[in-house]
Structures are given as structure tokens and as C-alpha cells.
Amino acid sequence: GAVVSQHPSWVICKSGTSVKIECRSLDFQATTMFWYRQFPKQSLMLMATSNEGSKATYEQGVEKDKFLINHASLTLSTLTVTSAHPEDSSFYICSAGGYLSYEQYFGPGTRLTVT
């Protein structure tokens, strides 16, 4: 399967600051990228879906102004958590998918801790 990387793997930031997480598809042209959030001992919750060159589609209840997603190229998507607060602390996982594909390739995740 395709290889997807995330950077950073772990980040600590202070409340009120913003943090950017990168998701790269290393050997695969990802027409679609997905961002998930996972709370401890829970399943993955889809936050948003982004198609290359288009605005992201956010799931109900996800604040689009807080979680800014950019998918400027077929290999890179970014998630920016703006004005982060402790409740934003979580494990964020991205995945990449191809055009009209049912399969997604997952990154290793980024653990965000907001103090």
C-alpha cells in the first residue's frame, strides 16, 4: 500500500497558539485526504475530507474556523489547529485516498497536547 507520513509525530503547544500538522503521501497521488481525530480508547472520528485544490468538507460539529485544512497538492495536506485549547488535545490521523477509491492509506498520527 501507499506510504503516508505525518509531521510532527508529537507536539506540545500553549493554549491560544496555533499548530500545523502536515500529512504527506510519499509514493501515491492522493486526490483525497482525510483527517480523523481519536480520543483515548475510542475509535476514529472523521473530521473532514479534502480534495486536491478544493475546499475541505467538514463533518457536522467540526468547527471549520478552528481546524483549517489545506490540500494544495496531490502529496500534501495540512491541518492547522487555530487558537488551540486543552480540549483540542487529541491524536490526529490523516489518510490518503485515490480517485474513486474505496481504500485509504493511513499516516502514523500526531499527538497534540495543549497546555
Next chain:
Amino acid sequence: AQSVTQPDIHITVSEGASLELRCNYSYGATPYLFWYVQSPGQGLQLLLKYFSGDTLVQGIKGFEAEFKRSQSSFNLRCPSVHWSDAAEYFCAVAMGFQKLVFGTGTRLLVSP
């Protein structure tokens, strides 16, 4: 409603014993089925998938799963569990393009 159910939150098996993790789904069209494993603090690793054909699929690490359309199930099995198999296991169903629905996960504990 479209959903994926993993009825077992935790399962404990002895090392060397067999294992079956249950997964049921509710979806009106042809499902595309996946099992993923997640070690603590890690991302998801694909164990196996079913799209079509033989309903018994083989995956990595000695795992297999069987699709039973009549029961809307896709149970994961392992004939002999190793201590390193202790992890969280997620069943997922692609319900259309760009829509992967996950179960709540089953935590596997392996006792010596």
C-alpha cells in the same frame, strides 16, 4: 442507519490460543470491508481487506477474515495468538467512495 458494530470492547486470550473478533455492519449496498490494527500511540496498519471474490481472505501476521453476507459479518480470526498481537483492532466498512465507517474497536489482551 449505516453502522459498524464490534460487540466486544475487550478480549483476553492466552498466548498460542485462537482468536475471533466479531464485526457486524449495517449497509444496504455492497460493502468493502477492512480490518486494521493499532498499537498504542501508533497509526493504523491494514491487516486485510475484502472487496470481492473468495469470502475468506488472508491477511498479514497470520490473520484471516470471513465475509458472510447473510449475517452482515466480517469476523477476524487468528489460529495462534502471539504476545505481540496485543493491540486495538478496528473493523471498517467503506460505504461509498470517501466514506470509511469504523467500528468502536476491540482491545486484545494476551496473557502468558
